[in-house]
Amino acid sequence: MKIGIYGYGNLGKGVECAVLQNPDIEIAGVFTRRDPATIQTQTGAPVYSAADAAAHKDEIDVMIICGGSATDLPVLTPRLAKDFNVLDSFDTHANIPEHFAKVDAAARENGHIALISAGWDPGMFSLARLYGCTILPNGKDYTFWGRGVSQGHSDAIRRIEGVEDARQYTVPVESALEAVRSGSEPELTTRMKHTRECYVVAKEGADKAAIEQAIKTMPNYFADYDTTVTFITREELLRDHSALPHGGFVIRTGHTGFNNENTHTIEYNLKLDSNPQFTSLAMAAFARAICRMSKRGDTGCKTVFDVAPADLSPLSGEELRKKLL
Amino acid sequence: MKIGIYGYGNLGKGVECAVLQNPDIEIAGVFTRRDPATIQTQTGAPVYSAADAAAHKDEIDVMIICGGSATDLPVLTPRLAKDFNVLDSFDTHANIPEHFAKVDAAARENGHIALISAGWDPGMFSLARLYGCTILPNGKDYTFWGRGVSQGHSDAIRRIEGVEDARQYTVPVESALEAVRSGSEPELTTRMKHTRECYVVAKEGADKAAIEQAIKTMPNYFADYDTTVTFITREELLRDHSALPHGGFVIRTGHTGFNNENTHTIEYNLKLDSNPQFTSLAMAAFARAICRMSKRGDTGCKTVFDVAPADLSPLSGEELRKKLL
DSSP: OEEEEEOOSHHHHHHHHHHHTOTTOEEEEEEESSOGGGOOOSSOOOEEEGGGGGGGGGGOSEEEEOOOTTTTHHHHHHHHTTTSOEEOOOOOGGGHHHHHHHHHHHHHHTTOEEEOOOSBTTBHHHHHHHHHHHHOOSEEEEEEEOSEEOHHHHHHHHTSTTEEEEEEEEEEOHHHHHHHHTTOOOOOOHHHHEEEEEEEEEOTTOOHHHHHHHHHTOTTTTTTSEEEEEEOOHHHHHHHSOSOOEEEEEEEEEEESTTSOEEEEEEEEEEESOHHHHHHHHHHHHHHHHHHHHHTTOOEEEOGGGSOGGGGOSSOHHHHHHHTO | OEEEEEOOSHHHHHHHHHHHTOTTOEEEEEEESSOGGGOOOSSOOOEEEGGGGGGGGGGOSEEEEOOOTTTHHHHHHHHHTTTSOEEOOOOOGGGHHHHHHHHHHHHHHTTOEEEOOOSBTTBHHHHHHHHHHHHOOSEEEEEEEOSEEOHHHHHHHHTSTTEEEEEEEEEEOHHHHHHHHTTOOOOOOHHHHEEEEEEEEEOTTOOHHHHHHHHHTOTTTTTTSEEEEEEOOHHHHHHHSOSOOEEEEEEEEEEESTTSOEEEEEEEEEEESOHHHHHHHHHHHHHHHHHHHHHTTOOEEEOGGGSOGGGGOSSOHHHHHHHTO
């Protein structure tokens, strides 16, 4: 099976790396909006101009689109679905229905298949939520994120005047996790679930008190959280905060029995050293699945909910039943 | 959607209870090998003789077979697949390929669909293993069970001379769990992963030392484990050990990066107050899925690996994307 990688940032490089662990997948080409001559891929995969992508449509089973959810994917995924089977990691939860509708229309019109929002959240965490609430209908679920770097929150800090660079960690509150695991189904406010740790490099002469104040009062991003701000040097940022770890917890608790006398807890958790590399591996597996679904004649937009798990694996049904069931 | 419940023990009663939490599912009938007149269901569902099941085939979308894996299901599931779409919780891992082949042949010949081995292991744990090893191909997975009651091991103790009753708990070793979670991919022997706690009621005058010796040296069941034996009274057994809790952990760790420099941990764990009630809820969800698959014309034997998660849920695709993705 042959994939294209559209976009060669952290995620695109992650997909390239993921392919090394999936011998049934080959990279037909990396597509970039930069000058292809300036890019050397890690694996020697050929680099083409994004503008020429359509010329390669017969060489590519699935185009994996590695762009940002804010402005790139809402345009790119529907557009590329005209020429390719496509897959993205669109992660703006509130806009998923709209994105789905656009991609679905483009894919159907052109007889292609698409899968949006592959990754871990949305993605594996969504699956944990679906399995959890389906099997324990009389219950409640909770998603916690972290400890990990939120790129959106780090970017928000960088836009404050006087900030040179920043890294923000989202941290789940351990006591809230324990309360949830107990099955008591607590009502938790935003502040009770997560804290936010900010590591900030200030520009020379910047007003640090003003920066700290601007962060802690920023609506949506920080105002509803207990936030700590630590000023560090550029060297410290590079040394201690270059990685992109992340993870989190999806916990579903519920009750069964004719008198609801029994409590059950389902927990799915991830601890990831590299958010983009894990996301890329999930994308590679779902690319394999939609390639198979496409060969069976399926078209239109799908999500992780529509993929039978067996289609993700390189193993045959027989091997899966023998080794993993 | 209408189900039949074939067998009315712990599991059959669990399915009856599970249906109360799934308003789109109705019970057409409970089928028993005992005299139907002697059985009063909790919900008032009608009870019929197992021998008359075929007469009800037009009233039932899926027959849920609640029998034991040792002798019941290998016979019942292929036989009932001739008249019904069927679902079971067959859990003898080593015999799954053989059971699958028989059920598949019977279901296909008669245009029915079947799903075997629904539950939590096999079932949800199998899914955790499949998702885990597919997304982290360069890694290793571990399954731990407990703390929970193993009915097979309890039965094995009961067969020892001088034993009146017994309850056996399988307990995962915390230090082994921690070693696995670290991503170090330890090699663990059987003894390092689990301990076994046995609570035994001895018959009057029985030789307790001989019973303890017989348990601890029993091949396959106990000889390879650190086993503790505690003698208790019948009253203590009833008071402290009547429940059927269980659970466990599926942990996959793996490495990514061009130099395998990043470690990732995926953990799925269950803590269940009632093993049969949780198993039953999983069975109800998979029954919904195969009912839908059957309506789309699908036939033959399936497993949890073949079911797209969306088919498990009573929610529409649109609702799922909006609320859970």
